Amino acid sequence: MSKVLVTGGAGYIGSHVAKALLQQGYDIIIYDNMENGCESAIVGGTLVKADLADETSLSEVFSKAKVNAVIHFAGYSLVAESMAAPQEYYYNNVVNGLNLLKVMRRYNVKKFVFSSSAAVYGEPLKLPITEKHPTSPTNTYGETKLIFEKVLERYAGSYGLASVSLRYFNAAGADPEGQIGENHNPETHLIPLLLQRVLKGDRSEFSIFGDGYNTPDGTCIRDYVHVTDLARAHALALEALETPKKKFSVYNLGCGTGYSVLQVLKAVERVTGSNIPYKICAPRTGDPAVLVAGWEKIKCDLGWVPEFNDLDKIIATAWCWLKKSRRV
Numbered sequence: 001m002s003k004v005l006v007t008g009g010a011g012y013i014g015s016h017v018a019k020a021l022l023q024q025g026y027d028i029i030i031y032d033n034m035e036n037g038c039e040s041a042i043v044g045g046t047l048v049k050a051d052l053a054d055e056t057s058l059s060e061v062f063s064k065a066k067v068n069a070v071i072h073f074a075g076y077s078l079v080a081e082s083m084a085a086p087q088e089y090y091y092n093n094v095v096n097g098l099n100l101l102k103v104m105r106r107y108n109v110k111k112f113v114f115s116s117s118a119a120v121y122g123e124p125l126k127l128p129i130t131e132k133h134p135t136s137p138t139n140t141y142g143e144t145k146l147i148f149e150k151v152l153e154r155y156a157g158s159y160g161l162a163s164v165s166l167r168y169f170n171a172a173g174a175d176p177e178g179q180i181g182e183n184h185n186p187e188t189h190l191i192p193l194l195l196q197r198v199l200k201g202d203r204s205e206f207s208i209f210g211d212g213y214n215t216p217d218g219t220c221i222r223d224y225v226h227v228t229d230l231a232r233a234h235a236l237a238l239e240a241l242e243t244p245k246k247k248f249s250v251y252n253l254g255c256g257t258g259y260s261v262l263q264v265l266k267a268v269e270r271v272t273g274s275n276i277p278y279k280i281c282a283p284r285t286g287d288p289a290v291l292v293a294g295w296e297k298i299k300c301d302l303g304w305v306p307e308f309n310d311l312d313k314i315i316a317t318a319w320c321w322l323k324k325s326r327r328v
């Protein structure tokens with residue numbers, strides 16, 4: 001079975017993908033500087049604790065192991081932080097990524113799956129958002145993802161690099177076996193924040209960022225996609241790279257159904273059996289009102305269909321893991 005290098009494989013999505021690949025019999029190396037990664041999220045494979053800026057460490061990995069393909073998660077991913085510290089985002093998400101591609105070229109590794117984001121689209125002009133939608137990111141984070149996609153497209157043409165870029169909508173949930181889950185520090189995402197409050201017994205009011213959006217209840221609508229479904233998509237992308245029809249492809253990963261912040265809060269109340277008091281606060285800068293994915297393309301090309309298309313079930317997996325791990 002081929003050897004896959006997973007950068008950022010100790011992070012939330014990376015660790016779920018690593019687990020899925022191990023279950024399919026892939027041999028994996030996790031390359032992670034552990035800045036945001038978590039030891040307990042590594043369920044197998046070999047860990048190389050190093051930074052992508054460290055070309056010597058990277059070269060060593062490729063020279064020792066016969067790496068067949070790379071899945072690239074490592075990078076920063078917080079929208080607000082990317083606006084406060086753009087330099088860090090350009091360096092980590094673009095320059096360090098270029099470093100990785102440079103070393104891959106040196107060792108003639110030509111298969112690449114990239115962890116991208118719906119943030120590349122910016123404010124939607126038309127819903128659902130398909131891959132043909134114009135890309136106009138409203139924040140530095142989304143821009144770094146778009147820049148790197150453009151690099152991949154150029155490298156496909158000039159160097160024959162075969163790559164697939166997966167644009168996630170709102171990744172959510174946890175491993176249904178309860179082994180790994182979402183463990184950011186600090187946590188900024190809606191579902192884990194709500195669940196953590198319930199677990200802690202925190203009865204203070206939860207802050208909802210704005211209720212003046214053009215949506216039925218006035219709060220923002222998002223498309224939540226289960227992390228195990230995301231993991232399956234990466235495995236399918238890897239398989240497709242064995243005989244790629246195109247050298248560079250982009251795919252949206254979402255369920256095509258939107259839930260408002262209030263609907264998510266109510267779903268968390270149903271799943272946990274707890275009441276969550278809330279207050280409406282000022283809207284968060286750069287939050288689009290509605291983000292819902294068109295995901296026909298990946299269904300047609302790779303046969304991917306989300307198995308978790310029920311919000312309560314998605315939340316239930318996250319709740320199970322959180323209770324078990326008590327990470328609050």
Ligand code: UFG
Pocket residue numbers: 077078079117118119141168169170171188189190191193207208209210220221222261284287291
């Ligand atoms: N929200 C609140 N209160 C909170 C936290 C979040 O009301 O305390 C709201 C947000 O304003 C947003 C929704 O809940 O409307 C979801 O917020 P998240 O932070 O969970 O997710 P985002 O939609 O902001 O971000 C996600 C990914 C990003 C990606 C973005 C674009 O985390 O990496 O989708 O698709 F860039």
